[in-house]
Amino acid sequence: MSKPRPIVAELGRPETPEETAARKAEFSAKYRAGQSFRNLIAALIITLAVVAVIIFAVPRGEPASERQIDLPRIAADVESTMDSPVLVPELGDFWRVNAAELQGGATTVWNVTLAPADEDERGFIRVAQAFDADASWAPQILNGTAATETTRIGGLEWDVYALSGRTENNVDNAIGTQAGDDYILLYGSRSKESTAEVAESLIPQIRTISEAQ
Secondary structure, rough: OOOOOOOOOOOOOEEEEEHHHHHHHHHHHHHHHHHHHHHHHHHHHHHHHHHHHHHHHHOOOOOOOOOOOHHHHHHHHHHHHHHHOOOOOOOOOOEEEEEEEEEOOOOOOEEEEEEEEEOOOOEEEEEEOOOOHHHHHHHHHHHOOOOEEEEEOEEEEEEEEEEOOOOOOOOOOEEEEEEOOEEEEEEOOOHHHHHHHHHHOOHHHHHHHHOOO
């Protein structure tokens, strides 16, 4: 004997088979729709998680920090090697050091390359101290250009090299002076006035080199 069908409160009577089937179909449709929405949300969360892993876990290139050159330390090492005082340009706020090295060859040279600290400023000045050399060494650096006149800066006499146009090394002015057994050459692409200012700042050290030899 079959069980009597339950009375549905909303209807006040038992459901007909057609009503039962319709109710179950509606429930199934709502369930599937709910599942699809939940699956969509879950997929979105997983996607966001993967993107976050890529962003935070994958190494990214960082801007290279500007290489700091310890000029006093390098100069001290060169002085120890050469057993002789060397020039150490005073930087102040305007200049920074681009390079500082001892170069060998027929003539050993202590080179310090200066450039403006402000990137909006252009040009460079190289301070070169050639050991056991004189003015005849300079043309080797200046594409064969020899001194044509002299000028006085800071009480010292400086050779002036009249470069006809900028050389292949972007050099358009140069001055040099003897410091004991060494020859000091300042050359680069800054103005003559700027080069003269650096030269004048080096006068006390140049006198010290002259007196030490």
